[in-house]
Amino acid sequence: MNVFGKQDTWFTLQAENLCHVDPEVITCIQDTERMNQGYDALVLLPAISCPVLFLQADAATGGPTTDEEITRALRLLRDGRRVFLKGVSHAMYKDQPDLVQQAINAFLSTLAA
Numbered sequence: 001m002n003v004f005g006k007q008d009t010w011f012t013l014q015a016e017n018l019c020h021v022d023p024e025v026i027t028c029i030q031d032t033e034r035m036n037q038g039y040d041a042l043v044l045l046p047a048i049s050c051p052v053l054f055l056q057a058d059a060a061t062g063g064p065t066t067d068e069e070i071t072r073a074l075r076l077l078r079d080g081r082r083v084f085l086k087g088v089s090h091a092m093y094k095d096q097p098d099l100v101q102q103a104i105n106a107f108l109s110t111l112a113a
């Protein structure tokens with residue numbers, strides 16, 4: 001398993017993406033308390049009226065979101081849906097791009113009317 005070795009393409013991808021981000025975003029991310037300021041899931045999540053898809057990485061591979069957190073969010077959302085990606089890490093788009101695309105396409109197909 002390559003965990004960000006010197007030649008990992010992740011670094012190039014991150015550099016390309018970060019050059020397009022407002023520097024204030026990075027400052028905010030570094031200050032977790034500031035980043036979460038004013039965020040109250042009990043207020044914000046019920047206010048979302050559109051369908052929401054959670055692609056949940058596998059905690060066994062370092063997925064950052066727990067089952068409990070997703071279950072709580074789903075209870076608060078009007079129309080929340082979850083797809084658990086067994087064996088897939090937080091870098092799901094890199095690990096299993098086809099699986100991620102299938103999950104997103106399946107979700108989007110339920111919205112077409």
